[in-house]
Amino acid sequence: xxxxxxxxxxxxxxxxxxxxxxxxxxxxxxxxxxxxxxxxxxxxxxxxxxxxxxxxxxxxxxxxxxxxxxxxxxxxxxxxxxxxxxxxxxxxxxxxxxxxxxxxxxxxxxxxxxxxxxxxxxxxxxxxxxxxxxxxxxxxxxxxxxxxxxxxxxxxxxxxxxxxxxxxxxxxxxxxxxxxxxxxxxxxxxxxxxxxxxxxxxxxxxxxxxxxxxxxxxxxxxxxxxxxxxxxxxxxxxxxxxxxxxxxxxxxxxxxxxxxxxxxxxxxxxxxxxxxxxxxxxxxxxxxxxxxxxxxxxxxxxxxxxxxxxxxxxxxxxxxxxxxxxxxxxxxxxxxxxxxxxxxxxxxxxxxxxxxxxxxxxxxxxxxx
Amino acid sequence: xxxxxxxxxxxxxxxxxxxxxxxxxxxxxxxxxxxxxxxxxxxxxxxxxxxxxxxxxxxxxxxxxxxxxxxxxxxxxxxxxxxxxxxxxxxxxxxxxxxxxxxxxxxxxxxxxxxxxxxxxxxxxxxxxxxxxxxxxxxxxxxxxxxxxxxxxxxxxxxxxxxxxxxxxxxxxxxxxxxxxxxxxxxxxxxxxxxxxxxxxxxxxxxxxxxxxxxxxxxxxxxxxxxxxxxxxxxxxxxxxxxxxxxxxxxxxxxxxxxxxxxxxxxxxxxxxxxxxxxxxxxxxxxxxxxxxxxxxxxxxxxxxxx
Ligand SMILES: Nc1ncnc2c1ncn2[C@@H]1O[C@H](COP(=O)(O)OP(=O)(O)OP(=O)(O)O)[C@@H](O)[C@H]1O
Ligand SMILES: [Mg+2]
Numbered sequence: 001x002x003x004x005x006x007x008x009x010x011x012x013x014x015x016x017x018x019x020x021x022x023x024x025x026x027x028x029x030x031x032x033x034x035x036x037x038x039x040x041x042x043x044x045x046x047x048x049x050x051x052x053x054x055x056x057x058x059x060x061x062x063x064x065x066x067x068x069x070x071x072x073x074x075x076x077x078x079x080x081x082x083x084x085x086x087x088x089x090x091x092x093x094x095x096x097x098x099x100x101x102x103x104x105x106x107x108x109x110x111x112x113x114x115x116x117x118x119x120x121x122x123x124x125x126x127x128x129x130x131x132x133x134x135x136x137x138x139x140x141x142x143x144x145x146x147x148x149x150x151x152x153x154x155x156x157x158x159x160x161x162x163x164x165x166x167x168x169x170x171x172x173x174x175x176x177x178x179x180x181x182x183x184x185x186x187x188x189x190x191x192x193x194x195x196x197x198x199x200x201x202x203x204x205x206x207x208x209x210x211x212x213x214x215x216x217x218x219x220x221x222x223x224x225x226x227x228x229x230x231x232x233x234x235x236x237x238x239x240x241x242x243x244x245x246x247x248x249x250x251x252x253x254x255x256x257x258x259x260x261x262x263x264x265x266x267x268x269x270x271x272x273x274x275x276x277x278x279x280x281x282x283x284x285x286x287x288x289x290x291x292x293x294x295x296x297x298x299x300x301x302x303x304x305x306x307x308x309x310x311x312x313x314x315x316x317x318x319x320x321x322x323x324x325x326x327x328x329x330x331x332x333x334x335x336x337x338x339x340x341x342x343x344x345x346x347x348x349x350x351x352x353x354x355x356x357x358x359x360x361x362x363x364x365x366x367x368x369x
Numbered sequence: 370x371x372x373x374x375x376x377x378x379x380x381x382x383x384x385x386x387x388x389x390x391x392x393x394x395x396x397x398x399x400x401x402x403x404x405x406x407x408x409x410x411x412x413x414x415x416x417x418x419x420x421x422x423x424x425x426x427x428x429x430x431x432x433x434x435x436x437x438x439x440x441x442x443x444x445x446x447x448x449x450x451x452x453x454x455x456x457x458x459x460x461x462x463x464x465x466x467x468x469x470x471x472x473x474x475x476x477x478x479x480x481x482x483x484x485x486x487x488x489x490x491x492x493x494x495x496x497x498x499x500x501x502x503x504x505x506x507x508x509x510x511x512x513x514x515x516x517x518x519x520x521x522x523x524x525x526x527x528x529x530x531x532x533x534x535x536x537x538x539x540x541x542x543x544x545x546x547x548x549x550x551x552x553x554x555x556x557x558x559x560x561x562x563x564x565x566x567x568x569x570x571x572x573x574x575x576x577x578x579x580x581x582x583x584x585x586x587x588x589x590x591x592x593x594x595x596x597x598x599x600x601x602x603x604x605x606x607x608x609x610x611x612x613x614x615x616x617x618x619x620x621x622x623x624x625x626x627x628x629x630x631x632x633x634x635x636x637x638x639x640x641x642x643x644x645x646x647x648x649x650x651x652x653x654x655x656x657x658x659x660x661x662x663x664x665x666x667x668x669x670x671x672x673x674x675x676x
Pocket of ligand 2: 050051
């Protein structure tokens, strides 16, 4: 058996537009999703997440390339013959069937014996904490409960791969957080491969083993949450995942995984780690996360250290967000409030002179795109 | 009063129902009561109604006759029961065939591209712009022994050098059936289309995703969810087919007499309004009974309105 639950091999999906043109919903995408993995596709609206998922499910066929499930190329295999199940964003519950009948539907299609159907449906409803709701109709359930039915209906078939298209999108924040943890726990318990589509980066970071960050039909980066957050390979990813400060300049030297960039506005060179593809002479982006910048009242180093003036501050409890103007560049710094003080001066004040230190090991140099 | 109108939903409802109520009472309930009264009367020799309470009109419909051969004073004449039976079976056949024809077409329209959908619906409705009777006349032109269909076949046969005896198509039960189907097809297509259109694509996809092939998806998802449309269409087709007389009159002639023709002739030719009224009421009761059992089994198609 293949090591991969799902593979997309250089997949292209084109759709005709009403204007008569063609749109690349998915453009040369390759992914290898491992068995038992919680894999997320993350990207802004219209980047091709749903289309990729639908090609795995079999609702769409690739214009070019191949979808391979558990080592078997799928070609034009219809959805009802694929060993995957989907949790739809709109839930797509059968309104004319009870919760029990909804969940039993997939088993009946597989001609599972009646007693086993009862057994498995019961277990599945237990798992999503809906036991006792079997006789209700979907309309008689809350949004969160309907979501659970959709989940139970998909997992009852114990598919090789479960596809989830923004399954928590319609839930309120609190319920969503709860369900995130539940889904993750469920996935670990069942050992099923989850392919999860979301545009919520926090959701992706919390739940996933690996994430594919997509934009305009392409995968920009694939990696663990830590890799994606700490080593984004281009400016788009750094910007999309979390918050980052960017400076732009020309690459002066690249050596041993480190690079130096000359930044005209600061008239200084900044050292940092190379993240992604860059070469000498190119313009590059220098990226540093606000929580990784050190603020001090005196200059401490002569490398990567800049003087600025505090232009505004926001106290948010655990942190203070300090905005510092460095020669016209507005730099965000998140200072953790490690001491408890009622004195406003303890939290920096507007107009104050400060020094920013961008430690080279926390500073990333990446392609400016 | 104004305050009540603003705040009381039930009162608003009552006010809104008044025009229809007046209309219904004046033009339906009162005439119906009159019909009932007349049906218990007797026909005077000059064709007027002598009011009274006699059940002989009903007895006559159920076949109890006093005009007997071989000297008996009372005997069974199945004539009117045959007419009722014929009407019932024609209405049944028409409804079934119309469902079978309308369903695939409605499905096709509902699943077609939204831009083309309106065109298709428009085409379904176009025949209704022409008068009902004229549409039946058109079928006469087609089905007549010297009509278009025979003409075309004869012409082709002539080219092939074959001998062709024109088909006897008009004035047969088949002709009436064809006419009925043609007249009432749109009334089945529209409600079925409406209920099919409401089924969202993800439902089909969910069924496929769970392992249902297209056939099982149809049986388990599409059909149950579109039943309200089928029920509504059945009511819209079955009831009028039971009562109409123009189609059978023009395409069935003397060969195919339905309850509708019977009633019409009592009022216009035989000038026996008492018997005509009795037949009308029987027709109504029969239709009600069928509709009652049908809707008890399948519902009223109310979901089509409420969903
Ligand atoms: N059936 C279709 N016909 C034409 N264009 C389509 C079709 N489906 C998707 N597209 C286009 O393909 C692109 C990708 O769509 P897709 O639904 O995969 O995005 P997405 O990443 O899921 O976005 P969202 O987060 O908004 O759901 C979009 O530009 C969309 O307009
Ligand atoms: Mg989507």
